Amino acid sequence: MTTRPDVHSGVIHDIGYRPYTGPRLGRRYATRSLYVQSLRAAFGLGRSGKSKVLPFLLLGGMAAPSLAMLAIALFTQQREMPLDYVDYLASFSVLPQIFLAAQAPVLMSRDLRHHVVPLYFSRPATRGDYVAAKFAAMFSALMIVLALPLLLLFTGAMLAKFPVGDNLLHLLYGLVSAVLYALLYSAIGLLIAAATPRRGFGVAAIMGVLMITRALASITYALNGGFDPMRADSASWVFLICPSTLVESLVNQLFGLGLDNSATLHAPGAAGAAVFLAVLLALTAGGYALTLRRYRNV
Amino acid sequence: MSTVIKTDGLTKRFSRVTALDRLTVEVESGVVGLVGANGAGKSTLIKILLGLSPATEGTGQVLGLDIATQGPAIRERVGYMPEHDCLPPDVSATEFVVHMARMSGLPAAAARERTADTLRHVGLYEERYRPMGGYSTGMKQRVKLAQALVHDPRLVLLDEPTNGLDPVGRDEMLALIRRVHADFGISVLVTTHLLGELERTCDHLVVIDGGKLLRSSSTASFTSATQLLAVEVTDHPVDRDFDADAALTARLTAAGLNVRADGSRVLLVEIAGDGTYDTVRDAVDDLGLGLIRLEQRRHRVAEIFSTRSDEDQDEHERGDGAGYDAYRAAAAGGEQA
Numbered sequence A: 001m002t003t004r005p006d007v008h009s010g011v012i013h014d015i016g017y018r019p020y021t022g023p024r025l026g027r028r029y030a031t032r033s034l035y036v037q038s039l040r041a042a043f044g045l046g047r048s049g050k051s052k053v054l055p056f057l058l059l060g061g062m063a064a065p066s067l068a069m070l071a072i073a074l075f076t077q078q079r080e081m082p083l084d085y086v087d088y089l090a091s092f093s094v095l096p097q098i099f100l101a102a103q104a105p106v107l108m109s110r111d112l113r114h115h116v117v118p119l120y121f122s123r124p125a126t127r128g129d130y131v132a133a134k135f136a137a138m139f140s141a142l143m144i145v146l147a148l149p150l151l152l153l154f155t156g157a158m159l160a161k162f163p164v165g166d167n168l169l170h171l172l173y174g175l176v177s178a179v180l181y182a183l184l185y186s187a188i189g190l191l192i193a194a195a196t197p198r199r200g201f202g203v204a205a206i207m208g209v210l211m212i213t214r215a216l217a218s219i220t221y222a223l224n225g226g227f228d229p230m231r232a233d234s235a236s237w238v239f240l241i242c243p244s245t246l247v248e249s250l251v252n253q254l255f256g257l258g259l260d261n262s263a264t265l266h267a268p269g270a271a272g273a274a275v276f277l278a279v280l281l282a283l284t285a286g287g288y289a290l291t292l293r294r295y296r297n298v
Numbered sequence B: 001m002s003t004v005i006k007t008d009g010l011t012k013r014f015s016r017v018t019a020l021d022r023l024t025v026e027v028e029s030g031v032v033g034l035v036g037a038n039g040a041g042k043s044t045l046i047k048i049l050l051g052l053s054p055a056t057e058g059t060g061q062v063l064g065l066d067i068a069t070q071g072p073a074i075r076e077r078v079g080y081m082p083e084h085d086c087l088p089p090d091v092s093a094t095e096f097v098v099h100m101a102r103m104s105g106l107p108a109a110a111a112r113e114r115t116a117d118t119l120r121h122v123g124l125y126e127e128r129y130r131p132m133g134g135y136s137t138g139m140k141q142r143v144k145l146a147q148a149l150v151h152d153p154r155l156v157l158l159d160e161p162t163n164g165l166d167p168v169g170r171d172e173m174l175a176l177i178r179r180v181h182a183d184f185g186i187s188v189l190v191t192t193h194l195l196g197e198l199e200r201t202c203d204h205l206v207v208i209d210g211g212k213l214l215r216s217s218s219t220a221s222f223t224s225a226t227q228l229l230a231v232e233v234t235d236h237p238v239d240r241d242f243d244a245d246a247a248l249t250a251r252l253t254a255a256g257l258n259v260r261a262d263g264s265r266v267l268l269v270e271i272a273g274d275g276t277y278d279t280v281r282d283a284v285d286d287l288g289l290g291l292i293r294l295e296q297r298r299h300r301v302a303e304i305f306s307t308r309s310d311e312d313q314d315e316h317e318r319g320d321g322a323g324y325d326a327y328r329a330a331a332a333g334g335e336q337a
Helices: A026-042 A050-075 A085-091 A094-107 A109-113 A117-121 A127-159 A164-195 A199-223 A233-241 A243-254 A269-294 B042-049 B071-077 B093-103 B108-121 B137-149 B167-182 B195-201 B219-223 B244-254 B275-287 B302-316 B322-336
Strands: B003-013 B018-028 B031-035 B057-062 B078-081 B155-159 B187-192 B204-209 B212-218 B227-233 B259-261 B267-270 B291-298
Touching (some): A094 A109, A109 A199, A127 A269, B003 B187, B018 B057, B031 B167, B042 B057, B093 B108, B093 B137, B137 B167, B167 B187, B212 B219, B227 B244, B227 B275
Parallel strands (some): B031 B204, B078 B155
Antiparallel strands (some): B003 B018, B204 B212, B227 B267, B227 B291
C-alpha cells in the first residue's frame, strides 16, 4: 500500500451555505420581472415547444397577408395598397381575437390553477402590481401581433415608393386602432381568464363573448336597415355591444375613413364617436378594476 | 437571541368566525413550531404576519417591522412555503425558482446563482432541469422549500412542510428544517398538526386552538416536566404462564414508584431519583427476567392535547395520578417562562 489516505486527486468541496449580501431590487423590479416573464409566456417562450406553436402561427397568420399584399401591389405596379392600415386590422380581426382567447388564460388561469398566485403575493410585489404586470404583458403581446403587419405594410409602401406623408398618417391611424383594440381586448380577456382556473373554460368564454357579440351586432345592424341603400345612422349604435366593431367603427368615424363606403362601419356621427370612445374607455377601466377586485381576496 | 415575531392582542374576525382571538405571543429566533388542529388559525396568522391580510384588531411585528404598515419590507425579508401545491407542472425547478428569486428582487445573475445553490442545499440535483409535473411529492416539497429560501430571507414561514410525505421523507424534511436554522442561520416558523415531529425539530412551541393562544414556551419545558423510564422485559424463561409485566408492576409499585403501561410490553416508570434505576434493575433480577430495554423517555408534546381534553372531567376526579398533577404544575410553571 503506497497511497496515503490523505492524498486525493480531486476533492469536491462542500462550500456550505453562503448568505446573500447583494442588492435587493424591490417591488418595481419584481413587477418588471413578472411583466417580462408573462410577455414571454404569452408567446410560449420559456415553456414547452408545443406551447409556442399557436402564438407564432397566429403572429405569422397576421403578418403573412401583408407580405402577400405587398408582393401583389409591387407586381401590378399599383399606386396604393389594396387594404388600408385600419382596414387591414378590421379584416383580420379574428386572428388577434384567437390570440387573446388562447393566451389570456395562459397568463391568468395557469397561476390560479397551480396556486402560484399566493407565492407572488408573499413577495414584495402587491396585488395591484400583479394585475398591472399581467395587463401590460397582455397589451404588449397584442400590440406585437397587431402592429407587426402594419409596420411590414409601411416598410413595403416605402420600398414601393408610395407617398410618404399619406402612408405615415394612415400608419398612425392603424397604430391608434391597434392600441384601442389591445386595450379593450386585454381588459376583457384578462377579466374572463381571471375568473376561472380552467384554461379551456377561459378560452371558450373569451371566444364566445367576442363571437356572440359580433354576431348579435351584425344581425341587429341588418334588421335596423344597416345594409339598406339609404341607411340610417341610428343602426350603428348597436356596434357598441361588440368589442371589435366598437373599435372599428370608432376609428373609422374618428379619422373619417371610408365615409363614402357603405360597407365600412362607422360610429353614428361626432356625438356617436364621443360616446363610443367613452364606452371603450369605461369598458377598459371597468374590466381592469374588476380584475383587480378579483385578486383582492386571493 | 432577538425577537423575530411579536404580536399583541392580534384579532382576526371574518363575517362569521373569529379566526384569531387576541393572540399575544413573542417568538425568538430559532425553530419555532406553530401547533394547532385544522382550522385553529395557523394559516390566518401566517397571512397576517406576511402583511397580506389586515388584522381586525391588535398589532404585530415581524423582524421588527410593523405588519400593518411595512408589509412589502417584511415580504422582502421573509420566505413563505405554502401548504398546498404551488408548482406549475410544465416548468423546470430551476426556471421556477429563478423566477421566484427575481420576484423577490434578486438581479438576474444572482437569482441564477442562488437558485443553483439553494436547490443543491435542499437535495435536488439533475432532476431540477426536468418539468416539475413529473416530480414525486418529496421532490415537490423540496422545490417549495427552495423557493422560500432562495432570496436568503431572515425568517421562513413553513406551512405544513411534511404534508403528504412518507416517514423517510418526513425525517429528511425535518432534518432539512433543522439545517435551515443551524447551518443557514435563518429563523423558522413551522406549522403542523402533527406534534411528534415538532418536538424533535423545534426549540420553541406555540400552541393555538380556536384562534386562542394555549401555550408558548420552549420545547424542553413541554417535554421535560417529568422524566420517565421505559422498561421492557422478557417473558419468564421457564414459566410460560407467568405474567412478567404484572409482576414487575406490582414489585415497582410496592417500592413506591409510579408505573403505567405504554402500549404492549413497555412499562413507563417515573424517575423519582437516581435510585430508581437500581430499583428497576434489582426488581427485574429478583423476578429472574431478562431486561430488554431501559431508557429515559420524555413526556410527549401530544400529551398536552390529551390532558387538556380531559381537563374538565378531571376537575371531578382528583387524584387519578400524582404524576399528572405534577405535570400540570410544571406546565403551568413553563407558561411563566
